[in-house]
Amino acid sequence: GAVVSQHPSRVICKSGTSVKIECRSLDFQATTMFWYRQFPKQSLMLMATSNEGSKATYEQGVEKDKFLINHASLTLSTLTVTSAHPEDSSFYICSADLAGTPYEQYFGPGTRLTVT
Amino acid sequence: AQKITQTQPGMFVQEKEAVTLDCTYDTSDPSYGLFWYKQPSSGEMIFLIYQGSYDQQNATEGRYSLNFQKARKSANLVISASQLGDSAMYFCAMSDTGGFKTIFGAGTRLFVKA
Numbered sequence: 001g002a003v004v005s006q007h008p009s010r011v012i013c014k015s016g017t018s019v020k021i022e023c024r025s026l027d028f029q030a031t032t033m034f035w036y037r038q039f040p041k042q043s044l045m046l047m048a049t050s051n052e053g054s055k056a057t058y059e060q061g062v063e064k065d066k067f068l069i070n071h072a073s074l075t076l077s078t079l080t081v082t083s084a085h086p087e088d089s090s091f092y093i094c095s096a097d098l099a100g101t102p103y104e105q106y107f108g109p110g111t112r113l114t115v116t
Numbered sequence: 117a118q119k120i121t122q123t124q125p126g127m128f129v130q131e132k133e134a135v136t137l138d139c140t141y142d143t144s145d146p147s148y149g150l151f152w153y154k155q156p157s158s159g160e161m162i163f164l165i166y167q168g169s170y171d172q173q174n175a176t177e178g179r180y181s182l183n184f185q186k187a188r189k190s191a192n193l194v195i196s197a198s199q200l201g202d203s204a205m206y207f208c209a210m211s212d213t214g215g216f217k218t219i220f221g222a223g224t225r226l227f228v229k230a
Contacts, residue, residue: 034218043207043220044161091159095218105211105218107153107161 002028004096006108013084014116021079021111023094029074030096034105035067038091050077084115118143120210122221129198130229136183137193137224139208145169148210150191151218152182155205164206167191195226203228 003026013019023033032051036044048069050056056069066088068080077096081088091112095105119142129135141150148169154162167175167182175182183192195202208221 043222046217046219049217093159093161095161104163104166106163110159110161112159 002096002098002106004030004094004106004108006092006094006111008111009109010112010114012114012116015085016083018080018082019084019113021081021092021094021113023077023079023096023108025075025096025106028096028098030077030098031074032097033071033077034095034097035069035077035079036093036095038093038110040091044093047079081113084113086115089113089115118145118148118210118212118219120208120219120221122208122224124224125222126225126227128227128229129195131200132197134194134196135198135226137195137206137208137226139191139193139221141189141191141208141210143189143210143212145212148212150182150184151209151211152180152191152193153207153209153220154202155207155223157204161207165193198228200228200230202226 005024007022035047038044047062048056048058050069050071052071052074058064071077093110095107121140150167152164165175165177165180165182167184174184179196181194205223205225207223209218211218
């Protein structure tokens with residue numbers, strides 16, 4: 001089946017620094033990737049939709065200057081949390097849309113970000 | 117606007133018994149997809165089952181079946197013969213026309229008792 005990886009799986013950073021999270025589709029090309037955020041014991045909230053070669057579409061309330069998304073290739077999307085603060089601490093999950101199979105998304109294993 | 121509702125924050129089931137996790141949805145789109153995902157404590161989202169809005173038959177995948185009642189806008193997950201490894205969070209989700217923008221319900225935590 002389709003595999004999506006995320007790196008790193010866990011990261012701890014100091015307040016004010018930036019952190020980059022990578023999302024890769026390992027065995028398929030993903031024209032669209034999605035970034036979600038999940039607070040403890042809560043559901044997944046879509047942050048943005050990332051299309052290869054174009055600007056990401058952000059959901060209402062998500063600061064695009066704080067959460068920079070780059071979808072440089074059909075297999076890689078990155079999320080950079082800029083000037084991180086403790087309230088940015090969360091579980092970030094990406095998913096990739098397998099071209100030609102509508103409605104199916106394949107999720108990465110997630111990245112747990114802790115900002116101290 | 118689309119909405120997914122899971123009203124059971126937590127459920128208990130005895131090992132080897134069946135359990136139903138409830139999910140209702142709301143959408144004005146005639147075409148949509150419904151999903152169930154399992155999220156164990158490790159955090160990864162595991163796809164369980166998919167039901168298309170135009171599918172005539174209820175989806176089944178091994179021990180998982182989706183009880184799709186379109187008129188009632190419900191898409192309940194039935195897990196048969198529960199196993200200890202089924203203990204996890206379960207999320208119901210819906211994708212809009214074209215398969216983009218999946219929204220998730222609040223989730224149901226399932227506890228399987230030995």
